[in-house]
Amino acid sequence: MVLNLGFGSFQLENAAPQVFATVKDRPVTAAELDDAIEDPIDAREVFDLIRDINDPEHPLTLEQLKVVAEELVTVDPATRVIKVMFTPTIPHCSMATLIGLCIRVKLMRSLPREFKIDLMITPGKHDQERAINKQLQDKERVAAALENPNLLSVVNKCIAEPEY
Amino acid sequence: MVSDRGDIVEREAQRLVMAITSGATNLLAVIESMGSTLNSEEVVVRKEALETLGEVIRSIPSGSLNEGEVAPLLAYFTAQLKGHPDHSRAAIIALKALFEKQPVPKDAVGLFIERFFNDTALVDLTRDDKMKLYLIFHKILTDASFLEAAKKMHSAFLPGFLQLIEAETDPQCLMLCFSMYQIVVRNFPLGVYAEDMFEYPAAYFPIDFNAPPERHGGVTRGKLQEAVEECLLSHKSFEEHVIKLCLEKLTSQHPDAQIDSLRLLKRAVLKYDASIATEYSQAIWPTLRMLYMGHRGEPLYEEAIFRMVTALGQRLSEVPDWRGEVEKFSKTLWTDFEAVESFVEHSGWRFIVAFGGGSTRCATVILPKGFNKVTSLISDGQNINDSSIDAACALVHVVASLKDGFGDETLRKCVEMLASQGCALLLDQSRREHHVKLLGMLTMVLPLDTAIRDAEKESIKRFIENSILSSSSIPAHALKNFIAACSSHFGKSFGADLCKLGKECRCVWLLAGLVDKNGQNAEEICHELLSIRDSSALEAVQEILLNHLPLADTVFNELLTTFEEIPDDVTQHYQDLLAIATRSVPSSVISTQIDSLCGRLSIDSTSLLQFRVVLSNCPPAYLTASTCRILADKLSSIAKTSASSSLILSQCLALLANKHQEGSDASWLRELLESDCLSVSYIAKGLLMRNHELCENFMEVAFRNICDHNEGPVSFATIVKPEPKIFPREGGCTARILYTQRFMTWSMPRLLERFDTASETEKIALSSAICLALHEVSLEIAEKFTSKLRPVILWCLSQPSLPAEPSKGLLKCIRRNFPQLQLSIHAVIQPLLRWSQRPSPMELRIEAISGLHELKDHFETHQLLPHKKQVLKSLPIGDRKRLIRRAAACTSVTWHMLGEA
Structure with missing residues (x-):
């Protein structure tokens, strides 16, 4: 079984998406510069990891399209569960699964393994919300999708880091 | 082939130009010699003849033809415009050269325009050809005599002109078109063509252009938009059209169109007769209101809408029946x-x-x-x-x-x-x-x-009292500004009462706000503030001092005499204030205070700090050789009794050395060669900054100390460590700017030479000194030495025991000079992984992780792949520190992609 990523259509589904303002970079505090003080992983940190992911269709980031937002990320340090919701720009967006895959891969590669990542579409924001959520939660389907070189290439292009 | 023919034409043209300029022939003879080729039926032959003649006209000196010669040439080249595109192209070049460099007769201009508009088809012209044509017409329209000739055509000029500029899409060409358009509209009667003329810029509004300016000769959307708006506003008869156009565009869904329309509408309302505002105010308002409700909170919209309303208000109050119109619109609002x-x-x-x-x-x-x-x-x-x-x-x-x-x-x-x-x-x-x-x-x-009134005045007083007693959460600067406004408004009695209160409560913002504009009570208030002794009070004194420099004397004396102890949190503000005061006081005061400080100089940190700040900021002339000797002796004797103050003592000695006048007695300075290693390095630094003759003597000692003392490498690197506040920029400018370069040129060959023969322990010390020095100097200076330092760097990379501080310098040097160093992946990967882990300091860990990230830029994927697994396993993505995790996550994503599709 593989992920259904909605390829096959070369026309833009949402030709003129609304572009939103981006949040300012997180300022570095004195506590963050003190090596003796621990900085717990919080929602903003997780959001910072995914905000710069490029949209597969447009030369815009997921943050600019408001697909991801800080308020849609929750971190439970006790259970070590990170819950991330994302909002496709249109309810019938065929790129939703690919976007979810990009977010999952980026988080898998950036966060410590002890964290469990719950990734899902913001409730009510996609026609096939349940099916896509199921695909994204299925580790085997995600792994199988990443075995596909073409798909992996698309994902890597989307999650390529801006220089820091 | 094409380039060969082009070269032949160019060479021939050059030959002819040389012949004309030397007087061997003239242009008429050249034309006669070209004869029938200029009218040949063969396209290539005539093209080459036209190009040759055009090149000749372009290259001969300005003004070398007379009006009688230019007129037939103009007519000939104009006639070529309606022929083959290749002929038109060559003719345009020649015409441009004629208009730019030769005296074109006025009558010929009118004829040229008429023929051009009647006969020429512009369909096959390239962008460059069109640009040249626009430049010709721009020249005609901006030259007063040419313009007069063109104006004789009256409104008959307009259809041809519109045909010339219509459907232009190139941004640079458009800028020229818009510029010409404005001249035409202002100088020609529009007559029946008014509407057509308005339609031209209206078709471009709002400008849809987002390409980067460097691609289009610096033309930006802003410039195009400004130009098109100027066109739309260039004639009175356009007023109604402009308002209607704006109202139409305001209803579009495109944000740029809406914002631009709002701005244009405002300009139109302000530019045209006020009656236009009365006529359209009731039509404009519903659109503005709807736009505002749809875009509340969006600054661009809000600003444009409110400015529009202000503009309407301004114009409505200028009409004869202003009251009726203003009341009508007010009522609507x-x-x-x-x-x-x-x-x-x-x-x-x-x-x-x-x-x-x-x-x-x-x-x-x-x-x-x-x-x-x-x-x-x-x-x-x-x-x-x-x-x-x-x-x-x-x-x-x-x-x-x-x-x-x-x-x-x-x-x-x-x-x-x-x-x-x-x-x-x-x-x-x-x-x-x-x-x-x-x-x-x-x-x-x-x-x-x-x-x-009095009741309100009392309320304000009570508010101030309450703010002092309840430690108000209002920012001090807001309170201070309010007090300043109140005291200048209510006069001395109000200020006197508050001053009394401020003194009683030791309230900084209250006292600072009470300083007169002319500074009459500034001294008294500074005295009070200095007695409070916290950082906000010192900041307030600094502000007062900068506004009233005659106070420097008082502040300077008080800072040096009344501060026996300086709390840590106040030290920086104290130093800044003392530095300003030292630079502002008269010379006599400094001399007296230096003598006094010398008498009081002791192990006490306050007196040492005061002494250092005064030395840093006083001119060298105040320090005679005898004073320097006394001070140096005193500092050296204090150094023997206190190891804890060695840094500040060393800095004071360095400043003394820095102020020493060459030629005066330097025996006291030579005696300091036996000082401790930190002092020697600092003195070397002070001397090097002034390019003093003794600086190399001290550098020699500092160099020896590298291997002889534990602190030697760190002290040695201190020489190039930037300390602008301790060694402020004044005097010895060139030496000061170049001193790091001189230090590196002097020290690096010696360090390398010594390194070759050193023992393992000495190598650690020497390499640490090198790395620490590289860490302090700028990239431009360091890169000159990096290739020579390669063996040392390789040796350092193989040493797990290299201390953290030199490792930072080493890593910084490696990162910025990777290509020159030509290091192998095996040489760098292990040290980078080691430095990226605890217990390395945080700064070093981040640098090392960034270094791992950058390896992809320096090595091929196949060289990196064998290390991928180890790097991904070792990266601290779960570190306790967020900054480390951020760097590690970025590097992890990059390394994951290696070798993937």
Whole structure:
């Protein structure tokens, strides 16, 4: 079984998406510069990891399209569960699964393994919300999708880091 | 082939030009010799002839032809424009050269334009050809005599001109077209072509262009938009068309179109006759209102909409029946925003304020209603919120900023009422969150003499007392500015009472706010503030001192005599203030104080700090050789008894050395060669900055100390460590700028030479000194030495015991000079992984992780792949520190992608 990523259509589904303002970079505090003080992983940190992911269709980031937002990320340090919701720009967006895959891969590669990542579409924001959520939660389907070189290439292009 | 033919044409043209300039022939003879080729039926032959002649005309000196010669050439080349595209192209080049460099007769210009407009088809021209044509016409339109000739054509010029510039899409060409268009519209009667002429720029509005400016000769969307707006506003007969165009574009869904239309509409209302505002105000308002409701909170829209309303207010108050028109529009506004929800929640007050700001006439009509609304909201109590306080502030601001705004009796009473409410709110602790805004409002009200009566004055005093006693949360600068406004308004008696209170309570903001503009009481207040001795008080004194420099003497003496102990949190402010005072006092005061300081100099850290700051900032002339000797002896004797002050003592010695005048007695300086290693390095630094003759003697000792003392490498690197506050920039400018370069040139060959023969322990010390020095100097200076330092760097990379500080320097050097160093992946990967882990300091860990990230830029994927697994396993993505995790996550993503599709 593989992920259904909605390829096959070369026309833009949402030709003129609304572009939103981006949040300012997180300022570095004195506590963050003190090596003796621990900085717990919080929602903003997780959001910072995914905000710069490029949209597969447009030369815009997921943050600019408001697909991801800080308020849609929750971190439970006790259970070590990170819950991330994302909002496709249109309810019938065929790129939703690919976007979810990009977010999952980026988080898998950036966060410590002890964290469990719950990734899902913001409730009510996609026609096939349940099916896509199921695909994204299925580790085997995600792994199988990443075995596909073409798909992996698309994902890597989307999650390529801006220089820091 | 093409280039060969081109070369032949060029060579031939050059030959002819040389012949003409040497006097061997003239242009007429050249044309005769070219003969039939200029009218040949063969395309290539005529093209080459035209190109040759064109090149000749382009290359001969300006003014070498007379009007009689130019006229037939102009006619000939104009006739070629309607022929083959290759002929047109060559003709355009020649025509451009004629217009730019030769005297074209006026009559010939008219003829040229007529023939051009009647016969020439522009369909096959390239962008460059069109640009050249536009430049020819631009020349015609900007030259007064040519323009006169063109104007004889009257409105018959217009259709041809429109045909010339129509459908242009190149941004650079468009800028020229818009420029020509404005000249044409202002100089030719538009007649029946008025509408056609308006349609031309209207078709481009709003500009849809987002390409980067470097691609189009610096043309940006902003420039094009400005130009097209100028075109649209260039003729009076366009006024109605412009307003209608804007109203139409405002209803579009494109944000740029809406914003640009708002701006153009405002310009049109302000530019054309005021009657246009009366005619269209009722049509404009519903569109503005709808736009505002759809885009509330978007600054670009809000600014454009409010400016538009202000512009309408301004123009409506200029018509003969201004009262009727202003009242009519006010009524419309008021009807829409009278309800509390609309007025406060939907920020309706902003429209009232914007319209009132248009003119005093508008203000007198609409602002009383706004004031009444706000005062009733405030007296209600339940409606006091940020929005209603903002409205109050904005209303007062408009009245204060209008010319003679306080002159209107009704407005005066409104402001007085609001001031009274504001003073009452200041005493209401439950409204603390609004106090800052209220202070701003009352500061604006103060110039209105009658607004603050005795009762309000008492309220202000009580508020100030309360703020002192309850440690107000209001920012000190807001309180200080308010006090300053009050004291200058109410006069000395008010200030005297508050000054007494400030002294009793030792309140910094209160005292700082009470300084007279002419500084009469500044000395007294500085004295009080200096007795408070906290950082805010010192900051306040610094501000007063910078505004009243004659106080420097008093402040300087007081800083040196009354501060026996300086708390750590105040040290930086104290140093800054003392530095300013030292630089501002007369020379006699410095001399006296240096003598006094010398007498008091002891192990005590305060006196050493004071001494260092004064030395840093006083000119060298105040330090004679005998004074330097006494001071150096004293510092050296203190150094023997206190190891804890060695840094500041070394800095003081370095400053003494830095101020030493060459040629005077330097025996005291030579004696210091035996000092401890930190002092020697600092003295070397002080001397090197002045290019002193003894600097190399001290550097030699500092160099020896590298291997002989544990602290040697760190001390040695201190010589190039930038310390601008301790060694401020004055005197010895060139030596100061170049001193790091000189240090590196002097020290690096010696270090390398010594390194080759050193033992393992010495190698650690020497390499540490090298790395630490590289860490301190700029990239430009360091890179000159990096290739020579390669063996040392390789050795350092193989040493796990290299201390952290030198490792930072080493890593910084490696990262910025990777290509020159030509290091192998095996040499760098292990040290980078080691440094990226604890217990390395955080800064080193981040640098190392960044270094791992950058390896992809220096090595091929196949070289990196064998290390991928190890790197991904070792990266600290779960570190306790967020900055480490951020760097590690970025590097992890990059390494994951290696070798993937």
